[in-house]
Amino acid sequence: MRILVTGGAGFIGSHLVDRLIKEGHKVAVVDDLSTGRRKNLNPAAKFYRMDIRDPELAEVFQEEKPQVVNHHAAQASVKASVDDPFRDAQVNILGSLNLLQNCLRYGMGKLIFASTGGAIYGEGLDPHQEEEPPYPISPYAVSKTSFEYYLRAFGQLAGLRYTILRYANVYGPRQDPFGEAGVVAIFSYRLLAGLSPQINGREEVGDPGCIRDYVFVSDVVEANLLSLTQGDGQTVNIGTGIGTTTQSLCEKLIRIIGYQGEKEYLPPRPGDLKASILSHHKAKEILGWEPHTDLDRGLRATVDSFRPSH
Numbered sequence: 001m002r003i004l005v006t007g008g009a010g011f012i013g014s015h016l017v018d019r020l021i022k023e024g025h026k027v028a029v030v031d032d033l034s035t036g037r038r039k040n041l042n043p044a045a046k047f048y049r050m051d052i053r054d055p056e057l058a059e060v061f062q063e064e065k066p067q068v069v070n071h072h073a074a075q076a077s078v079k080a081s082v083d084d085p086f087r088d089a090q091v092n093i094l095g096s097l098n099l100l101q102n103c104l105r106y107g108m109g110k111l112i113f114a115s116t117g118g119a120i121y122g123e124g125l126d127p128h129q130e131e132e133p134p135y136p137i138s139p140y141a142v143s144k145t146s147f148e149y150y151l152r153a154f155g156q157l158a159g160l161r162y163t164i165l166r167y168a169n170v171y172g173p174r175q176d177p178f179g180e181a182g183v184v185a186i187f188s189y190r191l192l193a194g195l196s197p198q199i200n201g202r203e204e205v206g207d208p209g210c211i212r213d214y215v216f217v218s219d220v221v222e223a224n225l226l227s228l229t230q231g232d233g234q235t236v237n238i239g240t241g242i243g244t245t246t247q248s249l250c251e252k253l254i255r256i257i258g259y260q261g262e263k264e265y266l267p268p269r270p271g272d273l274k275a276s277i278l279s280h281h282k283a284k285e286i287l288g289w290e291p292h293t294d295l296d297r298g299l300r301a302t303v304d305s306f307r308p309s310h
Ligand SMILES: NC(=O)c1ccc[n+]([C@@H]2O[C@H](COP(=O)([O-])OP(=O)(O)OC[C@H]3O[C@@H](n4cnc5c(N)ncnc54)[C@H](O)[C@@H]3O)[C@@H](O)[C@H]2O)c1
Pocket: 006, 007, 008, 009, 010, 011, 012, 013, 030, 031, 032, 033, 034, 035, 036, 037, 050, 051, 052, 053, 071, 072, 073, 074, 075, 076, 091, 095, 114, 115, 116, 117, 118, 166, 167, 168, 169, 170, 171
């Protein structure tokens, strides 16, 4: 298939591009390299350095005639969305709409959208189900939820084929260890450098930090592959259904790396949900998708990729 991947120089998008090329697809990438890296780009993909808001995106569609658009480009930082909600909305809503309009204009087959389950659902210890009403509490979650609604609207209005994948906390090689999120990358980097890991949780009251659902990047890529031909008109969680505290995650990494120093505790971050876990029952039913990488194996692969010799 001819596939256009937006955000293909980023963490998840670049793994997806590698796999699509391995499977024999013809891939083009649109990425403005704002957080993505040139070294992540697969040389077999045609690269357009371009903002998804750019009117010239139409020329990419004319040139590439994609049969599927896989949309991973985003302003993906919750903190940045709070600091600058205008920019967040411009990229995540208006940029995404620019893409959607080109899909409709050029009669493109299908749009697969990387949405978020970690941010869209509210607080809760039970795994979230897709039919729960969204409860976005950050501008980032609002912009992601908004574009989900646009997709459903144009599914009805214009017969647009789409699948929405709501990711849990994705981790793996190439994740940025210097961002505000991506705790696996941040801990791996710090522990390998001999720096203390910082847990947001109050040690004095035995608070082990937030509970999150960690899903390995190659499993996320697999869900995208399955969505090429399945899941039309569906919104599907991509998570493991298993919650892990920040402290337990940190201890696993300490064991893998053999770090001998202390852990550091910082105050909980305002606005962080206490717990977020995603059910994957619907993903199994609709896409035949299940996570295959258990946390220990995924963490070892991630740590190995962060070792200086790598
Ligand atoms: N990492 C996670 O845990 C997670 C969880 C839920 C959803 N997501 C979503 O998955 C997608 C990929 O996330 P990631 O973690 O790989 O982040 P990332 O920052 O590594 O990737 C985003 C990519 O989009 C590009 N980009 C940003 N703004 C752009 C613009 N205006 N025009 C063109 N390109 C632009 C960046 O340069 C980067 O390469 C995002 O849509 C994100 O919201 C990620």
